[in-house]
Amino acid sequence: MQDRLPSTPRGTDTAASRRVRELNRIASKRALRPEEQAELDRFSTAEHGAEVPNDKPAGSGLTPARFREELRDANRYTGGSQGDAREAVANVLGGGEQASGSLVGESERDAQKRSVVDWAKANGRALRALPRAFNFNSPNNKGQTEHDVWFDAKAQRWLKVSKPSFGVFPSVKNGKWTLGRTSPAQYLTKLAGLKELFGIETPVHGVLLDIRDNPSFIISQPTVRGTEIDETVIEKHFREDGFLKIADDAAAYYRPSDNTAVFDAHPGNVVEKEGKLVGFDAIVIHPTGDLRALLEADYLRAAQRRPKPLQSGSFLDQARAARAPGEGAPLHASKPQPSAPSNELAPRL
Numbered sequence: 001m002q003d004r005l006p007s008t009p010r011g012t013d014t015a016a017s018r019r020v021r022e023l024n025r026i027a028s029k030r031a032l033r034p035e036e037q038a039e040l041d042r043f044s045t046a047e048h049g050a051e052v053p054n055d056k057p058a059g060s061g062l063t064p065a066r067f068r069e070e071l072r073d074a075n076r077y078t079g080g081s082q083g084d085a086r087e088a089v090a091n092v093l094g095g096g097e098q099a100s101g102s103l104v105g106e107s108e109r110d111a112q113k114r115s116v117v118d119w120a121k122a123n124g125r126a127l128r129a130l131p132r133a134f135n136f137n138s139p140n141n142k143g144q145t146e147h148d149v150w151f152d153a154k155a156q157r158w159l160k161v162s163k164p165s166f167g168v169f170p171s172v173k174n175g176k177w178t179l180g181r182t183s184p185a186q187y188l189t190k191l192a193g194l195k196e197l198f199g200i201e202t203p204v205h206g207v208l209l210d211i212r213d214n215p216s217f218i219i220s221q222p223t224v225r226g227t228e229i230d231e232t233v234i235e236k237h238f239r240e241d242g243f244l245k246i247a248d249d250a251a252a253y254y255r256p257s258d259n260t261a262v263f264d265a266h267p268g269n270v271v272e273k274e275g276k277l278v279g280f281d282a283i284v285i286h287p288t289g290d291l292r293a294l295l296e297a298d299y300l301r302a303a304q305r306r307p308k309p310l311q312s313g314s315f316l317d318q319a320r321a322a323r324a325p326g327e328g329a330p331l332h333a334s335k336p337q338p339s340a341p342s343n344e345l346a347p348r349l
Helices: 015-029 034-042 064-072 086-092 106-122 184-198 231-240 289-305 314-321
Strands: 147-152 157-162 168-173 176-181 204-209 215-222 244-247 252-255 260-263 270-273 276-279 283-285 343-345
Touching: 015 034, 064 157, 064 204, 086 106, 086 184, 106 184, 106 204, 106 215, 168 184, 168 283, 168 289, 176 289, 184 215, 184 276, 184 283, 231 244, 231 270, 231 276, 244 289, 252 289
Parallel strands: 176 343
Antiparallel strands: 147 157, 157 215, 168 176, 204 215, 244 252, 252 260, 260 283, 270 276
């Protein structure tokens, strides 16, 4: 998916979109004058991209300047404080973790996106444009498939804006687990998992709206001054914490003692700091239903390949007790155990 300016419509060329592009070009070279910023904030669009004046622009509560101030003070934020809207948005979307593994249909995803937009506008947390320093087309944008990313040296934080697809999330399809399209609720679940397992505070500052009102979450993370490590060291750390690797291509690990699964834990998403793993872009969930059953089965196969796994929790003890008579007989879990490998990576969106 091609990166885009947040205020530029896709597939349209109206007077509004041309003016928005012009204002963004100006903003990439110098700070917008107050009247220019106000004009940019006023632009909205109807379903087909027509220019529509907005007497109460989405950015009236959270302006780019105010957002920049919040970002620089974000180190004081903790979950649930005024600087972190994650819990408030999650409650609007139904609350709780979205980790069942069920595929979220397009109609449900669209309904969640509308709820996010409505919440952001009603609570002054919507932006039409970022501060000038965060230019989508700048080489300072270090983003890849899931986020646009910039480093704010003064704040010592990484600003991230989610792509319209919201990245990937594990789900079950045709009897196998896969990393597929993410819903807004699942995206917020990923942020909660980072805090739970790695202690990474990732506040949601607001919602960036493009000219069609497509939402992207605006988040930030502190600078993690760690050491880059390879897959071997990552796996060693996880094994010491009771996990076993269940898929190489998805960099996936599972720990049955507390039903914790980690995906995307590759060297680009985790570092080592003070002898511990710190993941800043991995996916951490507590699976339920069919997804949990498939991951448990994968864990048993991984344990069978390693005669002395570091963890000997109750689930593994039960599995050993179910060993059929005879040397070398396989473990038999009470959960489904597909004959083919149960992980299947979907293309990155």
